[in-house]
Amino acid sequence: MTQQSDVLAVPPAVDAAPSVLPVTLREKIAYGLGDVGNGFMFDLGQIYLLKFYTDTLGLPPAAAGGVFFFTKIFDALADFSVGTWVDRRQRIGPRGKFRPFMLYGAVPLGLATVASFTQPDFSPDGMLLWAYFTYMLFGLIYSIVNIPYGSMIAAMTQDPVERAQLAAWRQGGSNLALLITTVSFVPLLSMAPATPQGALCVVALFASAGVALQLFCYANIRERVRPATTAARDRAPLPLRPALLAIVRNRPLLLLCLVNVLTFSAFNVKLVAQVYYCQYVLQDINILPWMGFFSMGCVFLGVLCVPWLSKHRGKKFTFILGCAIWALGELCNYFWPAPDSVSFILFSCLAFYGSALVNSLYWAFASDAVEYGEWRTGLRTEGMVYAFFTFSRKLSQAIAGSLPGVVLAWVGYRPNSLQTVEVQHGMTLLMFIYPGALALLTLLIWWRGYRLDEQRYEEILLDLQRRSG
Template structure:
């Protein structure tokens, strides 16, 4: 049996090479799927020629599939018992298939519009399902890496720092590299960037498999849990329910903000080059992620997360003012404030979910990391999907036409003449022609 399977011990510590390997796996996920999450809608509408409404519907359909996709992976993890552990093997088994679909989703075969939409459905849903296969284990493995509460906060913080680095890096380099690789052909540019990121992500995920160990497993965990038994871990588990809701709200906001950014600066501000700078401000979130353990020890995890929400909401209100007057310095300052608040939230989601695993075991006598983390992943992906769908539908409702100047619309003119109201006068890119 693998030496990673040991007895429960509150003093389990994780060495730095293992900490870095674990954190880097989140970097890989955020690097490759960050390109998809932040820029796939832009790629579909402005590079591949698919209507915004069709893209928004695709994102929603993918989330419906996630209603089964997330729990499927969770149940699979709870039924997995190998010499490598329960969660680790998924990085070995699915890192290569996931990477292949990361390339396919940015591949542009010459098809009619219906064929393009079908291709988008197949490749996007495929990469989405496989992303769950490598990302859910990233969270489900945390309670098995160590049973030490402080060590879990440390691991979660390291992972969140890597995630912020990955998300920020791809936000900054994506469009410049697409331009460099494509030389005026965005389809080609996105393909080569997707290929490079897929290769790097595959190597990093395999490294995480080889350099992490699952230490914390009880004798009962070495037997497969029936689905009915696994679901008992959710009964009365209010910490789990709250963190799933937080994950959902966090990602619906993040996805909407990130996807709208490229359209806003390209069409409203006529300065597409600002997109990379604005998304790159996510790096400020690493500051609060780094100090999250310190705050958590002094005011508690719950209060630290509440501070994060209050700061991010305040920053979003300032951003609304900046967008209203189209003032770049105000928008930059607001972005920094928002990302500082989000750093506290992202730094605690995984560790609080690990605590929910322990709570479920204490309350119901069932330790089911897979099913608990899978439903959290479903909440996150549902938020991402709805955020993407909302963006697509709003663009479609506004009569968005890719790569053309967006003009004021009939509805706005009617509001002007009938009521003297111009609610969208500073957002012409989101309005019908």
């Protein structure tokens, strides 16, 4: 089938010159739904796969944590390769520079998601190798889809308000996926046959929905920005060494990656630890869907507040405020004298609201770093910027995936049994102190170190327009 007759290849993906047309509401919704699709597949692994490894495949906690650590390091290196591949593309067709990766990668990503939760009849060593293989395969395909998807904001608009809105829509989509997987996955498992095939059907349901939403996103967004300063790339691939040097000289990006390691590992450790905390400390796994429902409601409230706060107080202020609220919620949960389900949900809502203010802005900050890098070096490297940013996210995921397994092994965790006081305290530290302390550290770093505010960004954008004009 030719590109012209492809029913998904609408609207035209790339304008011949930079466009001032605003991003439509349909595009914003479609872009947000794209991350719902990503999240349906990614969140299953990030939240439930460690418990699947320890309690279903029978892997030791430390070995299961090692699967997460080493596969995420592999994924981080894969991100660089994908980012370089994207930036060095020469033949840009009517589908655009980034959108084809979403089209051709969606179905393989869904299949890799299902494979990660299969239970083959292997020996213990074979099970461990299977876990490494399937999760590495998932991570590789996820990079191929997600690097171009994340780079799309910089290609859709150069308006800082629209970028903040797109980032908020994306974070809203991510949080919606997290809400649905947290609230519905365990009840759906209880409704399915109590067999590996029954659980696999639930995973396949999420994966199929994720694929459909990614294809919907592909069909309803467009790429607008092709600055004149990068026109030479239509004739020759971007050399790797200058692209890497451009990343090293991009101070806002480096700082963004540092705090992202801190906050994203904090957030993901909390997601993993909450399954164990609800089952073994509160001794009620059924509280998890309720906690997910109410806390994700507060996340959506935070996402809705981000555009207004960013417009009237600035992105930096909003980010710092989010860190403060996040840390307050975590520390209140830890120091509350008599933990129970009500106080746990209440303070978790406060913490998740703060985390929404933080996480909603990362994509806007990363897009701003694209223009900063172009202004500083003359090279526009959306793919490499986003790849380096996601490298920090994969590093944080490696920490988040391995740390709970290591801590659980250290304190003496035994699956599907009563836990000692030491084990319960270890789960509590993972759940509250680790994310709360890193949120405070992030607040201090961003307050003292980040200088690319709205005024500075506008000056850089005007200078880039003068160069190209």
